[in-house]
Amino acid sequence: MTETERQRQIITMLETRPFATVRELIDMLSVSPATVRRDIEKLHEAGEARKVFGGVASLTAASRTHALPFAQSSDLAVDAKHAIAAMAEGLCRDGDMVMVAGGSTCHQLGLRLAGRSIGLYTNSMPLAAALGTQGVCQLSVAGGALHREPGILYDPKAPAPDFFASRLFLGAQGVGPEGVMESHPLLPMATRPMLERADDVIVLADSRKLAVRARFLSCPIDRISTLITDDGVQEDDVRILEDAGVTVLVAPRMDDKT
DSSP: OOHHHHHHHHHHHHTTSSEEEHHHHHHHHTOOHHHHHHHHHHHHHTTSSEEETTEEEOHHHHHTOOOOOHHHHTTSSHHHHHHHHHHHHTTOOTTOEEEEOSSHHHHHHHHHTTTSSSEEEEOBHHHHHHHHHSOOSEEEEOOSEEETTTTEEEOTTSOSOSOOEEEEEEOOSEEETTEEEESSTHHHHHHHHHHTTEEEEEEEOOGGGGGOOOSEEEEEGGGEEEEEEETTOOHHHHHHHHHTTOEEEEEOOOOOOO
16 A cells, blocks of 8 residues: 555545544554554645644544533543542542642542542632532632633632642643643633642543643643543553653543443
């Protein structure tokens, strides 16, 4: 098969789906990883597809990435999110001071920490409401206006919180070579003050998020110490993250039909 034929096959695949991993293309084309990456690079340079984390995306998919409201996101990949939250809870010790950002996976972690003897800061309104009526953790909540779609509290004029955490648990719409990406422009601004007050950043992202590309950088890759994902993650993505200095923890999940 010639180079042109391989690249036509890749484009044909992307007409029926938004993203293809390097591993899938290796299997489809029966070529080496280096050959697949060269083909992806040439398609990217020609403007026929977009090179993304761990694979290649169609141009139309790259242009229509939108964040879902909190309520809708909570109903997706439920088993993976529970598994990730359980593993994240295991990193917390009694007496810790932690930050838990907004988002549905972080929400599951926060609920698991409700009965723990820890200090917890959050900018998530749904999590603050839940922890305000249950649990024993010492709760601190960000101030500001409620932004209902992402479900967070934020005041652009407020200083960084008077709360210092050993760990910030951060969700993501997408994870790429640059770091955590978001489509909602408010989320990077709301994340920045927490980054200033946390020692380690631990990203909680189910494996779907490593195929999502978004516009705004929320947390740079060199600020991330650990990423917790589920066992649907691709080996190529794990390798790329580890090469960037990120520790990747994989949480086994039950069959997820969501």
